[in-house]
Amino acid sequence: MPPIVTDQMGRKVQLPAPPLRIVSLVPSQTELLADLKLDEAVVGITKFCVHPEHWYRNKDRVGGTKEVKMNVIEQLAPNLIIGNKEENSPEDILALEKHYPVWMSDIEDLEDALEMIRTVGLLTNRQPAAEELAGQIQGAFIDLGQYTQxxxxxxxxxxxxxxxxxxxxxxxxxxxxxxxxxxxxxxxxxxxxxxxxxxxxxxxxxxxxxxxxxxxxxxxxxxxxxxxxxxxxxxxxxxxxxxxxxxxxxxxxxxxxxxxxxx
CATH class of the missing domain: 3.40.50.1980 (Nitrogenase molybdenum iron protein domain)
Structure with a gap:
């Protein structure tokens, strides 16, 4: 039985283990997937996913963050879509989740962002790398806080x-x-x-x-x-x-x- 996870919007999402065909609908999360060395697993990104540049040039684009091309996603046949509450349209997400597992982030502060990074690592079988990255970011912001105080x-x-x-x-x-x-x-x-x-x-x-x-x-x-x-x-x-x-x-x-x- 595939695992069921709860996303940051409180939605239950049933996932393959691990996902091998990922579509990212959020530029900052696309870059995260690249830094977690998921080049082969990510099959689709948006036209605003400009980092890393070689992904922007070579990956299939599924439209914008607000206007997803459903026919392109259907051709890519993803088994995981990663989106965000603010950046993606509710109508697109409702349509997509009828056919694919869709994991959504909801980011208001650094704690939410670090949770997202760690969870994406869990979803994609990259936990050690995600945990190390989250720790480095947390440490850098602690140092920043000591400076700005x-x-x-x-x-x-x-x-x-x-x-x-x-x-x-x-x-x-x-x-x-x-x-x-x-x-x-x-x-x-x-x-x-x-x-x-x-x-x-x-x-x-x-x-x-x-x-x-x-x-x-x-x-x-x-x-x-x-x-x-x-x-x-x-x-x-x-x-x-x-x-x-x-x-x-x-x-x-x-x-x-x-x-x-x-x-």
Missing amino acids: RLPPVSAAYLIWRDPYMVAARETFIDYMLQQAGFRNVFARERRYPEVRLEAIAAREPEVILLSSEPYPFKDKHIAEIRSACPTSEIRLVDGELFSWYGSRLLKSPAYFKALRQR
């Missing part, structure tokens, strides 16, 4: 979208990561990803405005229009993957946050 918090607004402008507020993994980096989110009273006007950002008087590289690719050319409305704030472009990806890329985030705070 010595610094005064910096008030910040974190922009994820333009036209309309949208910010990351509370109940997001990005807000959690801002806190780990020693920033105080000026939109912590709002929920999720509210739309805001530049005047509303200026009214909160953030010391720094962080422009993310994803999902909207902010560039140097966008700084001037934001500075004109928020002249007292420092404005910086930041690597959105290091604030929002919750797989193995987390290992790189603490050093990046330290460097960002030093600047």
Whole structure:
């Protein structure tokens, strides 16, 4: 009898042991599967799964995170699909779970991310490697916390979208990561990803405005229009993957946050 596991949404999922044909619907979890040396087992990824590059070039793509191509997945015949509550559409997941085992993550903080990493290791028969990776990430964030505790918090607004402008507020993994980096989110009273006007950002008087590289690719050319409305704030472009990806890329985030705070 194949094992039954509970995913991070509390769903019971019956799995093959171990899965040999995996489709990943989440970029950060795709990179995790690569770092767990599952090259042959992963048969499908999304068009946003850009890491590792050779997977992006060579693996079959099953559409986007929100618009999965069911016919492509059917051709790939996976025996495990890995998704995420926030990144994938409920309609797609409901359709997929009628035909395939679908394991879902739900990430709000580092504890959730480490649990996901360890569980994916269990699902894919890569427990020792996943446990080692989770331990390294946990240690790096402990070291980061010891560093940021010595610094005064910096008030910040974190922009994820333009036209309309949208910010990351509370109940997001990005807000959690801002806190780990020693920033105080000026939109912590709002929920999720509210739309805001530049005047509303200026009214909160953030010391720094962080422009993310994803999902909207902010560039140097966008700084001037934001500075004109928020002249007292420092404005910086930041690597959105290091604030929002919750797989193995987390290992790189603490050093990046330290460097960002030093600047």
